[in-house]
Amino acid sequence: MTLVWLFLLTLLPMGTGAEAKTRSILEERVVVDSRAEEVWRQVGMLMGQVVKQHLVGCHLVLAINTNTQHSPVFYHVLRRLAAEVETGLVVEIGSLLSQDAPSHDHLLQGLWGDGSSTCHALILDYTDGDAHSTVRFLEKFGLWLRPETQVVVVGRRPHVSHVLLHPVFRNTLHALYLVLHHTDTLRQLTRTGSSTKGNICPLYVARRHRCYPENFAGHEFEIVDKNYFPYFSFERSSDVPGARVYPTDSLITRMLNTIVPKLNFTHFIREPLDGQWGVPGDGGNWTGIVGELQHHQGDLALDLTVTSQRATVVDFTRIYIDEPVAILSSKPRPLPEYLSLIRPFEGKLWVILLVSIVVWGMTLWLLQKAWSWASGGRGLNLSSALFYSWGAMLQDPPNKPPRNVTAQVLVGWWLVFCLVVTTAYRSSLISHLVVQGKSPVINSAEDLVSREGWSWGTPRMTGALLSYLRSSPNPAILKMYHGMQADSIDEGMNLVLQGGYSFIYNKYYARTLIATRFTDDIGYTPIHISATEYPLFAGDAWACRRGAPFRRRLDLTIQRLLEAGLIAFWMDDVIATHVRNNRKKTQESLGSGANIIYQRDDGQVVLGLHHLQVTFYLLLLSYSLSFVVFLTEKFFHSYHSPQTLSSCQGDFP
Template sequence: MLHTFANNLNFTYVLREPLDEKWGTPADDGNWTGIVGDLQHQQADFSLDLTLTESRSRVMDHSRIYNYDPYVILSLKPSSLPRHLALTRPFKGEVWIAIIVCTPVMGLILWLLQKAWSWALSERDVSLVTPLFHTWGILLSEPSPTLPTKASGRVLMGWWLLTCVIITAAYHSSLIAHLSVQSKYPPINTFQDLLNRDGWSWGIYDLTGTNFLYFNGSSDPDIQEIYQHMQNMENSDAEEWLERVLHGGFSLLDLKTWIQIQVAKRYTDKDGNTPFHISTTEYPVFGGNISKMKQRLIEAGLLSLWLDELLKNEFKQNNTEEEGKEQPLYTEHESGQVVLTLDHLQGAFYLSLLGCCLAFGAFLIEILIHNYYTQ
């Protein structure tokens, strides 16, 4: 782009790096290091690809902002939730707690009603076990053939039956969906998502220049906490840190364009599939450059065209280098109708096995008690 500007605007240039090889951060005496320092002390006329910040604007003039390149979070794509827990996923934890608590409470209320009638009519006392079995049986769609004889008990059971019909209908419909389409863990899309993950870590490729100013100078408490636990990977290879993301438990923070290029270069197959997830939330950082010529390029759509061509070239180069090698496929499972297999229903079989073990244990206890009293 600079070569195009020089030809059209008729100027020559010498391109060099700053002597300290830094982008530019403020020093204690009001001076700046790196590129910003060269511009501040007029050791250079202009610079390209230098991000606009509020503090930098005090010592240098920026042209129009031309490229939107925000910070994003690169993480491993969400993995599938364990299938053996599919039986519990239709309801949230508080719903399960409410069902477990309310069912025996309803049995206890029914028993108290029957006991009150027995006391009032001087009839035989009622066992607590039978009302409890009534309420659990209705919940499990296996009601007992013997119902309470008094009107109050029948009304109570009628309302409990209506409640159980609603609960079981909601559970069955949701269970079919959870068994048919495999659920996944929620993706990481914000800084708050990072902070909410237990045992999760994150890093940035280069915590200098604008990266340092953005995280160190922010007043947002989430960004400050992210910065305090940030791992700096300045002296490491980018592929090494992408491998850390691939192994899970780690996220990479950086500019969106840089991340897209690195992923396209190393971890994208010929179909465009990748194991990584780029956050949908973007944290903007602004940049500036030569104004009128650049504005024309933006309005003509050339910047977007060049960026798309760059990513396509990375795809092609990566596929050419890896041609003939075994390529991992990262294709997502599409949602739709599937045939339920033993893998889908392993939770039900685990539950059935647990019930058999408990029943066998109860059977052994009954035998021991029977033998003890018959000797």
């Protein structure tokens, strides 16, 4: 065995040809009587057996205090390890803690080797009982973040409880304590457990390749979570913050009902004391569920969105489901009927048609004026030319066609143009009158923020939704975040029904809410869920305190549920069951057919005043314009002498 004395920088070669030299160095420091020598020899032999049977191939670290360098126990342990292990590290705790910060961190990083070892073991000589320096070393060593590390401690009887039940071992799965009894006999005690509460029990040393137990031996976990259907739902025992809650049917409840008997544990579920999911606070402390796991006030959270920030203070299991956010809006509503006459054509096409009518009338007037100048015939005034252009477009041209060939060619092609335009207009108008136009739907954040006069909101922004909105690189998401209103679910859904408002919430909960409260007996709902979904980071997972030894076992069990397709099936079934039960209650209380939001018609559309109201608006407008023109003419004739107009003025030559 090659033991590297890390912090005294002394290389002690141990093994074939070198054991005698090492013995001579250590025997000079050790003077023992025969009785104590036998006990210490037993310690060394038992340590060798433990290493040989359970720790072969593990990366070994032997930690000693400065005083135990001269301990006979240390000598015998070191001697036996030299015969059983090829390489290892000897750490002098006092020298490590006396290093400056840069050297200290560098040495700790190399303490566990290059990461190629899958098994790690720590052998701690605690015969001197120096608790302060030992605990400091184990905390710096990060033992609580390495639950799979197997720990063997050699110490005296009075220190058993202090060592094995110390919080520094709160996550350690297997710890063996070899007791030097006051009667110079050797006893063996171990610590087992997977939470902050450990137990001292008869000797149990786990097999090397079985770092995690098959079950949790009935251990009770403290679970902290919030009511968030359909992911998790429960009934409160009282309104006191942090009071116990009792799960009802939901996705997490079904997962628990499957996992609990499989892993053999019990649980105590409560809400977080401050009622929050968890956001960063001052000094690196978190609020809500994340904060309670960070400070080891709970063992598990069953529904927490995975983010990079949260992953620095808690450990996550395998992600079991996504958590997309959707935009809820009212379904497209009918466009106003007073726009039905102009709706068949786009605005740009209407502008081009009006310009074409004016340009064609002016062209006809100029051609007729040029022809009159050249031939000496009678010309055409501008108003008559414009009326001719307008009348042809309305398929009512003047009775007298032009007499010259130039005007006839121009009029002929204009009539063809008017025929095509009016035919297209008629067919489009009929379809718009029969099938009423709808307003555009909102399917993305870009559609939402570009809608004029539109507002949006969500319940009080906390947790992952808040982090996602304010950290998104999408400009539309950021604009949506800055314009967000804080509305309760009931207020938000009522505003959605009124129109001009969108509610932003979890897709799975929205599906349940819409199917339960806003869908009638024939399956119609006035609520539209956006086609674009926005996933909150990676998804949802179970979370546990850092270094929790049960995380990997839970991880494997959740992975099996995913591979079996049970989680997706349970989510759909939870929603369907909830909707079915609520509809049944509604029918029993209100009677059959009471929940009708929309009644389908027979498919036949009979045009009425509602469809053709715009034509009457145009008639009223024409009366008003004619009256205004009449008053204008009357005003001018009262100040000017009347002139006799030629009866033939405006006719084509």
